[in-house]
Amino acid sequence: MDDEFRLDAPVIIVGGGPVGLGLALGLARYRVRSILLERRTGEIGESRAMVIWPRTQELLRDWLAYDAVRAAGMFVRDFRACDAGSNAPIVDLDFRNIDDVFDDPGALIIPQYVTERVLEELAAASAYCDVRRGVEVATLAQDERCVTVTATGPAGPITLRGAYAAGCDGAHGVSRHALGLSLEGTTYRSRVVLSDDVIDRTFDDCDLARVDVDSPGLAFAIRFAPNEWRTIASIPPGVTEEVALSPQAHAARLERLFGKGVQARTSWSSLFNIHRRHAQRFTAGRIALAGDAAHLNSPAGAQGMNAGLHDAANLAWKLAAIFNDIGDGAALFNSYDLERREMVTDTVERFTDRLTRLGIGLPPSIKQFGIRCFSRALRGRGMQRKICRGIGMLSGRYVKSPIIDTRHPLAGRRIDDLVLSDGKRLNRARNGEAVLIAAGDIRLNGFRSIGVLVPPKRWHLKRAAALIVRPDGCVASVIDAPDPGRIAEAWQRAFCGTLPLPLAEA
Ligand SMILES: Cc1cc2nc3c(=O)[nH]c(=O)nc-3n(C[C@H](O)[C@H](O)[C@H](O)COP(=O)(O)OP(=O)(O)OC[C@H]3O[C@@H](n4cnc5c(N)ncnc54)[C@H](O)[C@@H]3O)c2cc1C
Structure with a gap:
């Protein structure tokens, strides 16, 4: 090795969303230093991914992050969804049914900006994480010794070298492009309107979700604070953005979900395409892709960010093991691609796709019949366990x-x-x-x-x-x-x- 060769950190992480921050903490858990580069200087403004499922909770626990994240969110052992028309419960999932295989099971409801805030505070307090904000990465290049990253930060251009790099820079980041990869798959014909609303109605504390079962598409709301709800509604092809986001259309959606005359303060609403897509590979040479940079999933089932954090967990211990400098590190690194790509395509995509198609593809009468059957089946403990493990991402x-x-x-x-x-x-x-x-x-x-x-x-x-x-x-x-x-x-x-x-x- 020549005298000039110097690494700035074992791992450079591009992107400081939940997955990049999770990876930094996962590496820190194994005493591996990382530099994380994030172009944003402020927080994201929307609730985005709001549910942290049991499998993700135990990974956060391993990273010594769980207690802080849980304290900042709303933890529920009973996840109840109601028919918005009749207020009758249609899904009542009691996570205590799996407490023999999971310590204190439940769903943690927490807006993504709060999750990111807590993870960043933990990363900032760690001697192993160097989080740099306001730094926009432009290029990644690699040779047999390292990955070289160029970026522009508050003080001008910088160049950093790491033994490995992780592209956690989301759906439109530079990392995947640097590897010549794209997100393959499908975009659903229906789009969704997402919004965050503070409403003037109070519902039973246990009612966390409200589903408009009579709507021809997908229409539901999840509560993330006492009166704050995230709503998700599918919009059929052909409806213009202007119409979908008009105050009248939004008010009508809210009335169907929360009742006539409901008043709301909408902090944010937008129309999105939804996807079922993943990169052809999750690793190339010394660079790995994780989270939305590697796969995009429909928000149905709230699995996307969770799956990204599972990518981070799979990658963190492998990178740490590789730095032991014994054995076949390249083979271990490549196993990240094979395992996570398989889990994303065969489990996460299938599950979210099924839920999305059920929501947007079925006529209301068939949907209502299906929900009634599911609701009845869910009374049995066996089915409760199966669904808690499935949606909780414990059974892949x-x-x-x-x-x-x-x-x-x-x-x-x-x-x-x-x-x-x-x-x-x-x-x-x-x-x-x-x-x-x-x-x-x-x-x-x-x-x-x-x-x-x-x-x-x-x-x-x-x-x-x-x-x-x-x-x-x-x-x-x-x-x-x-x-x-x-x-x-x-x-x-x-x-x-x-x-x-x-x-x-x-
Ligand atoms: C409006 C919205 C609503 C959503 N709702 C849900 C939901 O209800 N349920 C659900 O499960 N998921 C939802 N998602 C998806 C969820 O937010 C993502 O799955 C999750 O954020 C993925 O995390 P990530 O860290 O991989 O990527 P991101 O959160 O996208 O983070 C990537 C980070 O990389 C940074 N970055 C990008 N390029 C560069 C660069 N060149 N240099 C430096 N930094 C860079 C970005 O600023 C960003 O902070 C939603 C997403 C959006 C946008």
């Missing part, structure tokens, strides 16, 4: 990843956050690290491990086994009849040799 699985041994049905899934025999939760015991779990009546002599004496039936273990769980809580491998050789081999595959085996201290 990586099946195509080369670093996951998918021969066992548990591999590729998030590990349940069980209560251990000492009363502690498994996630607290894992503490965001890679661990071995001794499942059943077995000892893994020579290794540090966490014991789960009575594994739940849904783990599908025929006999005692060793489980490798990654820092992001995903099961990488289930090792039957584990011996030191088989454990070492499976550990090598799970981490491409970048993490040392958890050997017991002599």
